[in-house]
């Protein structure tokens with residue numbers, strides 16, 4: 001997905017998918033393990049940092065120095081509760097599509113295809129309808145781009161602000177230049193939070209996950225809310241960091257977030273979905289759970 005200022009120094013990624021591609025490289029699909037070359041997977045891990053594209057590295061740098069407590073609070077004040085526009089999910093899909101006008105069709109998968117590929121693989125495995133819907137809508141918070149947010153405030157691995165940044169976050173050294181790294185109250189493991197306070201009480205770096213959670217939370221089961229809200233929280237669901245902030249509900253829901261992740265990461269290269277043929281199923285599914293108009 002492209003955005004308006006793709007070449008400015010503020011917007012280092014050629015498109016938002018460049019971040020997602022990088023995450024896939026960082027966490028290779030387990031089936032990629034080659035039994036005839038058992039060292040392959042190990043090498044991929046060892047080379048990850050060295051091979052990161054400069055544009056992606058710059059994106060992580062901007063994300064890590066600019067996501068502060070003050071920034072997140074300002075975005076909550078601006079966007080929450082969502083009330084900028086009333087749009088159906090389908091209108092939102094169309095608006096998101098306008099962002100891909102100048103994309104390279106050879107390298108860029110339209111957002112609707114990623115949505116359908118994620119949802120269809122969930123469906124193939126016989127999961128419930130709310131789970132399929134979650135796969136279909138999980139990235140629609142990228143609408144933030146349409147509202148003018150820079151890439152580093154739309155995508156990227158998410159992490160708590162207001163406490164010490166974990167060294168399990170990708171490129172943790174960039175946090176040295178985050179102003180919050182100089183605020184004494186944010187330097188302990190729990191920072192402004194208390195142990196076991198629960199993620200709902202934790203300010204997460206601002207992006208498409210947190211935003212879409214607020215747009216859709218009233219219509220989805222708790223499991224789906226967690227999948228949407230924390231699907232980019234790789235430091236937690238892949239690296240096991242921040243356990244000290246979890247409450248009992250978070251611990252119960254974390255397996256669902258983990259269950260969702262492979263559908264998000266590893267379904268891209270599967271065959272391209274027949275959008276027209278699938279539409280009736282998804283129209284019914286969306287109508288079953290979501291109101292005609294959502295507040296964005």
Ligand SMILES: [Fe+2]
Nearest residue numbers: 138139231232
């Ligand atoms: Fe996402």
Ligand SMILES: [Fe+2]
Nearest residue numbers: 114138139264
């Ligand atoms: Fe996704």
